[in-house]
Amino acid sequence: MGRLAIRKLIYNGKKYYYESPYLNDGLNIIVGDNGTGKSTFTNLIYFGLGGNVDSFNKNRSTDKHAEICEDVDNFLRLEIEINDKSYILLRYFYENEITVISEDGSSKNYKIFRRDYNEIFSDWILNELGIEVVELFQGNYNWKINFTDLFRLIYHDQSADPSNIYKKLDTNHFMSDSKMMRKAIFEILLGKSFTQYYKVLLDLKRKEKEKELKKEILKSFKEIKKTLNNSEEINLVYLEKELQNKEIQLNRLLQYREKLKTTNNTPAKTIKNIEKEKLEYLRLELKLSELKEREREVYKELQQLKKFKENSELEIRQIQKIIYTHQKLNIFSPDICPYCLNQVERQKNRCVCGSEINEDDYERFFYSTKDYIEILKSRQKSLESIDFAINDCEDEYLNIKKNIDQMQSELDKIQKNIIELSTDINEQYSFNRIRQIDDKILILKQEIQNIKQEISLEKRRDQLEKELQTLNNEYEKLRIEKKELEIQSQKEMLNIRTIFSEYYQKYMIDVLKSCRVASINDDYMPVINNGIYHEKSALVPIRLMYFLTLLKLSVEENVNYPKFLLIDTPQTAGIDDENLIKAISKIDDIFDIFNCSEKNKIDDNCSFQIILTTAKDKYPINYEKFVIENLTENNKLLKLK
Amino acid sequence: MDTKKLEVKKRIMFIKNEDYYFLLYNILICLKFFQCFNEKKVFHDARKLSSIIYFMSSYEYTNIFCRSLKARKISNYEKSILTDVYSKSKIIINDVYKILFTLSKRNDLCLVKGKNNNLDIYIKENKILDDFFETSLFDEELSNLVLIKQSMNRFRTLKYETYIDKVFKSNGVGLWDV
Numbered sequence: 001m002g003r004l005a006i007r008k009l010i011y012n013g014k015k016y017y018y019e020s021p022y023l024n025d026g027l028n029i030i031v032g033d034n035g036t037g038k039s040t041f042t043n044l045i046y047f048g049l050g051g052n053v054d055s056f057n058k059n060r061s062t063d064k065h066a067e068i069c070e071d072v073d074n075f076l077r078l079e080i081e082i083n084d085k086s087y088i089l090l091r092y093f094y095e096n097e098i099t100v101i102s103e104d105g106s107s108k109n110y111k112i113f114r115r116d117y118n119e120i121f122s123d124w125i126l127n128e129l130g131i132e133v134v135e136l137f138q139g140n141y142n143w144k145i146n147f148t149d150l151f152r153l154i155y156h157d158q159s160a161d162p163s164n165i166y167k168k169l170d171t172n173h174f175m176s177d178s179k180m181m182r183k184a185i186f187e188i189l190l191g192k193s194f195t196q197y198y199k200v201l202l203d204l205k206r207k208e209k210e211k212e213l214k215k216e217i218l219k220s221f222k223e224i225k226k227t228l229n230n231s232e233e234i235n236l237v238y239l240e241k242e243l244q245n246k247e248i249q250l251n252r253l254l255q256y257r258e259k260l261k262t263t264n265n266t267p268a269k270t271i272k273n274i275e276k277e278k279l280e281y282l283r284l285e286l287k288l289s290e291l292k293e294r295e296r297e298v299y300k301e302l303q304q305l306k307k308f309k310e311n312s313e314l315e316i317r318q319i320q321k322i323i324y325t326h327q328k329l330n331i332f333s334p335d336i337c338p339y340c341l342n343q344v345e346r347q348k349n350r351c352v353c354g355s356e357i358n359e360d361d362y363e364r365f366f367y368s369t370k371d372y373i374e375i376l377k378s379r380q381k382s383l384e385s386i387d388f389a390i391n392d393c394e395d396e397y398l399n400i401k402k403n404i405d406q407m408q409s410e411l412d413k414i415q416k417n418i419i420e421l422s423t424d425i426n427e428q429y430s431f432n433r434i435r436q437i438d439d440k441i442l443i444l445k446q447e448i449q450n451i452k453q454e455i456s457l458e459k460r461r462d463q464l465e466k467e468l469q470t471l472n473n474e475y476e477k478l479r480i481e482k483k484e485l486e487i488q489s490q491k492e493m494l495n496i497r498t499i500f501s502e503y504y505q506k507y508m509i510d511v512l513k514s515c516r517v518a519s520i521n522d523d524y525m526p527v528i529n530n531g532i533y534h535e536k537s538a539l540v541p542i543r544l545m546y547f548l549t550l551l552k553l554s555v556e557e558n559v560n561y562p563k564f565l566l567i568d569t570p571q572t573a574g575i576d577d578e579n580l581i582k583a584i585s586k587i588d589d590i591f592d593i594f595n596c597s598e599k600n601k602i603d604d605n606c607s608f609q610i611i612l613t614t615a616k617d618k619y620p621i622n623y624e625k626f627v628i629e630n631l632t633e634n635n636k637l638l639k640l641k
Numbered sequence: 642m643d644t645k646k647l648e649v650k651k652r653i654m655f656i657k658n659e660d661y662y663f664l665l666y667n668i669l670i671c672l673k674f675f676q677c678f679n680e681k682k683v684f685h686d687a688r689k690l691s692s693i694i695y696f697m698s699s700y701e702y703t704n705i706f707c708r709s710l711k712a713r714k715i716s717n718y719e720k721s722i723l724t725d726v727y728s729k730s731k732i733i734i735n736d737v738y739k740i741l742f743t744l745s746k747r748n749d750l751c752l753v754k755g756k757n758n759n760l761d762i763y764i765k766e767n768k769i770l771d772d773f774f775e776t777s778l779f780d781e782e783l784s785n786l787v788l789i790k791q792s793m794n795r796f797r798t799l800k801y802e803t804y805i806d807k808v809f810k811s812n813g814v815g816l817w818d819v
Contacts, residue, residue, distance in 0.1 A: 314699060317781065318657055320778070321779065324778055325662045325666040328769070329773055331661075331665070331743055331744070332662075371655075374648065374652055375652055
């Protein structure tokens with residue numbers, strides 16, 4: 001797919017200067033001894049592409065790159081090609097910016113570190129290379145995989161411990177290195193459907209959060225509703241019916257009131273009204289006496305429960321004393337002779353006196369500490385249940401008392417009404433009756449208001465429940481989609497792993513004589529000879545061949561890997577020259593580098609680039625034609641101006 | 642039998658009022674309270690122990706004990722409690738003897754033959770018992786015993802028959818002898 005190539009790099013500061021030769025397709029070698037600037041070369045490329053190089057930071061206290069740190073007004077100019085389009089990247093030191101100049105001369109500035117900026121440099125270059133930006137979640141943080149993360153499998157940096165394979169994470173990276181991130185890097189570079197999978201994974205996480213939030217909202221809504229009107233759960237249908245009833249009642253009362261106002265009063269009518277009130281009074285009185293009876297019952301029950309609790313607490317204290325006594329004075333045991341009080345070797349199912357007994361019955365008086373503790377625990381547990389029962393009972397008692405008070409006040413009110421009505425008898429208009437009706441109308445209106453409010457709360461709650469249901473459904477759909485994609489991706493990665501392992505094993509067998517089998521495991525890490533220990537010197541070819549296989553796959557298959565490899569001094573302590581050169585010489589076996597002439601853009605076989613730095617004489621002799629730069633003590637990389 | 646079933650069986654079969662250690666600690670606390678440490682201050686007639694155990698282990702029962710000694714009539718409920726205590730004391734009397742016997746074999750306690758072939762007892766002070774008494778766990782029982790002593794001054798020396806008379810018979814509790 002996408003292809004990245006570096007054509008030239010220019011370093012320019014007030015004090016130092018460097019311009020590289022043109023970098024071709026195929027293999028480019030920079031030769032130099034230690035300290036002449038080999039790693040500086042590759043680090044500058046990494047820096048130009050937005051990476052963080054610690055030694056270039058003059059504010060550090062240790063390990064500073066002397067020349068670069070003492071230089072001022074320094075910048076790096078990188079001439080690159082992405083998919084045959086040329087760009088110039090300009091990066092000033094100590095600025096959080098890269099300027100991209102396109103072929104047509106237009107330029108745009110991109111920030112390097114993502115804070116709230118919309119499109120940063122990494123977004124731009126990944127977009128050019130056709131790699132979708134994938135967002136990972138780790139715990140509470142989301143992290144967008146950026147270009148320098150992917151570069152960990154493109155830049156084979158100089159490392160004392162090559163067994164980690166990947167280049168180390170930049171030190172200013174705020175996420176910690178994790179297996180998940182490394183696997184994602186591999187999958188994005190070599191997989192095809194992975195970006196889709198990670199996208200769905202992220203959507204799933206987001207939807208889960210939404211779902212939980214909605215659940216919480218619903219829960220607190222229910223709690224608030226409970227405190228406002230602590231009546232039981234009444235559903236919408238019932239509420240609407242009650243509302244209707246009350247409104248009908250209200251209408252009736254209003255009509256009756258009108259009638260009262262317009263018609264004349266007669267004593268007979270008033271007496272009839274008084275009789276009505278009296279009947280109501282009797283009815284309520286009956287109810288009140290029932291309530292009082294219930295009150296007495298509940299009170300008795302409450303007293304019994306409290307007594308029971310007291311007894312249980314007493315028993316618990318006594319069992320604790322028993323345990324104490326048992327521990328301090330361990331007197332009774334089935335294995336002690338009651339006469340001489342010596343320990344006895346008692347046969348099973350036989351008493352100390354020798355006669356037959358049933359062992360289980362014998363156990364009756366011989367509880368161990370553990371037995372006592374179990375008994376204590378069960379008593380304590382039942383104490384908890386008793387507490388619940390007492391609380392329930394007390395609640396009921398308070399409730400009944402409240403109802404009794406309410407009923408009593410209603411009775412008082414009716415009594416008052418009757419007295420008032422009796423003064424109406426001689427009046428022309430039944431004033432008091434009208435007033436009483438007005439009172440009733442007021443109460444009814446208030447009740448109707450309350451019901452309306454409850455109805456609106458109920459409706460809101462219904463709505464929330466529906467929304468939660470929708471979210472649940474969406475979540476399930478995403479979950480299934482994730483599962484499908486997961487299987488698809490796993491199949492694909494298995495396929496990739498197989499192809500990778502085939503190439504990798506071929507190369508490893510050639511390069512490492514003790515190697516018989518080589519593959520990558522499901523963490524994409526290399527496994528040689530099924531994990532049997534290999535010598536330290538083998539680490540160099542293991543890592544080098546790994547990167548070469550990555551490049552090979554990018555050339556042969558249609559993957560995201562940008563057909564570019566940056567290798568800095570693959571030699572470490574432990575490998576001897578012969579094996580090092582053998583490993584490096586594998587390059588022309590894998591790739592057809594000898595047939596890539598300079599500036600050859602037509603031949604597809606050369607559609608890749610390797611930049612390799614190594615020490616003098618530490619490369620195959622026949623690779624001499626690929627050496628583009630020779631650094632020595634007198635000809636270091638950075639030249640004084 | 643399954644160990645699990647055995648454990649459950651033991652748990653269900655546990656009767657606190659007849660547990661040996663329950664009886665044991667109450668006996669020891671009672672003897673300590675009345676300072677029965679030597680021959681001169683024996684606890685007369687160990688049979689009294691079998692009922693005093695129940696009176697001293699519950700504050701409610703202690704109150705009933707004290708009220709039973711007053712001249713006034715007791716309620717039906719209190720009378721039923723007294724009957725209950727009397728029956729329980731008859732059930733456990735053999736266990737009390739076993740405990741006293743074991744203790745005397747261990748040299749924690751001394752049995753003395755008293756008048757009319759009754760058993761008088763006193764405890765020997767030794768390290769193990771001292772260690773046992775060194776706790777505030779039994780403060781409840783001790784305060785109950787204070788009330789008991791206030792109501793019945795000569796409890797330690799009282800004859801068994803007199804004791805039964807005063808507490809149970811005079812309140813109408815039916816008695817029986819094994």
